[in-house]
Amino acid sequence: MLNQPQQQAVKLTDKPLLVLAGAGCGKTRVITEKMAYLVHQGICRPESIYAITFTNKAAKEMQARAIKLVNGGEVLNVSTFHALGLRILQQEIKHTAYERGFSILDTSECQKVLQELLPKGLKKEISNQLQWQLSGWKNAALRPEEVNSTVPMAVEIYQSYLDYMVSINAMDFDDLILQALWLLNKQPEVLNRWQSQIGYLMVDEYQDTNASQYLLLKKLMGTGSHLTCVGDDDQSIYGWRGAQAENLQLLQHDFPDLEVIKLEQNYRSTSTILDAANAVIQNNPHPFEKKIWSDLGQGDAIQILSYPNAETEAEQVVADISFNQKVNKKNFNDFAVLYRSNHQAKLLEQALRLNNLPYQMSGGRSFFDYSEIKDLMAYIRLLVNPKDNAAFLRVINTPKRGIGMQTVQQVSALSKRLNKSFFVACSDNQGLSHLSEHAQSRIKPFVHMIQQHQTMKESAEVVVTSLVKQLDYVNYVNHSANNKVAKINKVKLVQDFLKWINALGKSQHLAIDELLNYLSLQTSQDDQTKEDAIKMMTLHAAKGLEFEHVYLVGVEEGILPHANSLADVDQEASAVEEERRLMYVGMTRAMQQLKISYVKKRKKRFPEEKVVSAGGPSRFLDEIPHELSNGHPSVKRSAEDQKVNNKKNFAAIKALLGD
DNA sequence: TGGGGTGATATTTTT
């Protein structure tokens, strides 16, 4: 049964609508119910309803829920922002500077491309910074000529990066949004087509949109009123990625007849947890007043615990979970341990393993970060897009086939002379004759092998399996790893990849380019088997999820809020506000029980295990009203202590940056 | 020319 404001939100279909939904207030439910309402009332056909999420997982879940509610729900368009951009670009490819089969490069591949474009003498270190800068401009939907930078060189590189990416027929993640936007801006008839195709648009986690996503959204809407955005400014935690919660206000400005509906009744947590979370988030400025509540009873007090060191923290948390699980006959699924950054998971993992408890980590290192998977992806990219120089360079000597720098340089020169991509230049027999004997003899078999697979008409999994076999890739992996454990893991990794592709191929017939697109937009293996296991993840990864028992670990100054958010004096206020929202997100994941811990001494990770004093309990702990927690340590820091700590952190950061 | 070995070096959050 929907409550009053939820029903309002579902039934309001003739005006643009912003739903401000607190954590756990049923926002996804509103979207799925609204899709059903639109279809069943005959307002929209399912295929003209578009719903946008930020993660694949959310999209999949929403799709599944919608199918249960909507007749013909299979044809609803539920996708991530990036997948929608991809779809537009692919469908309208002839109106762009790109060609069919363009590659999508992940962040690290793009960085390599960028490094190639850096003028000589510029060191690798700045490429990372530069990449952030370019991404920032792209997220703000700025063309090079619109950029106002104190560093003209950076703008030049931006332009050459855009040009180079077109020349190798490749896009980065930001391009999927940006190029789609630029296309719609430029081609009125394309815009028309899409505007009429989209009967109703819904956006989940709206507070996470960046400028270019917002512009795309607005473009697709036109003057239409068929828009529902659902979001929560208090859960905006992707500011570092260009997300601007101000888009909530922008919506009001750009759509004057916008209706705003608030969802404040929470169906997830006890009132103790919600009151505490409200108290914490109250310390941030609020453009929209909102206070979530529930009638699920008071429940347990929040526990705030301190431990001498991180090892003890991990042991105790694990012991507590183990005890609780046995005594109260809970599922492991009911427990989650949340932390600010990935490396904090290590000690917890050790403790869980020591105790033989099942656990599942999400986030962290993605499947696609492993070099073996990247190699195979690059091979597939080269099959689909022969212009993909980045892929060519990655695989040309992996596995080793006696092609080194010298040969690659010859190829590079040849490609310049012919004005063709590396691979295409190498497929040109006449051109090849200019290379050295040695180079020719090594390049030719490689080219043949790729060409042979390019022309295969079979479905994707057959092509990939054949490719891996012909590369003798498993054997290569087996010989390349030094350590035995790594060896076994990496072989398993490759086999898992093949298994995954084969399973995929069985459920739906995919051509190789379709497979590549699918894989390129996957980040981690979202399709993990749902076993009964303790969940471990970062606070970012936890958004949208809920657990009966939540453990928030390492809630210390310097970790949450993160040291980097304290370092930059100019941005301190807004950076700390985002950290506070992270805290808020973490707290509101808990349904029944919330346990927060911090440690007194924490080992620095590098250079050597050195004991340094931790930053002390987080300022956010002071913001939790005492009557809602027990076991609250009385070591409340004075304002002076905090200042000293901040200064120390700041000095440490400065020293690190060599400032 | 390529391959392999050895030190230094860096870790916030992710589509």
Next chain:
DNA sequence: TATCACCCCA
């Protein structure tokens, strides 16, 4: 705890 740059050997 890896990865990467660099250097030396076949």
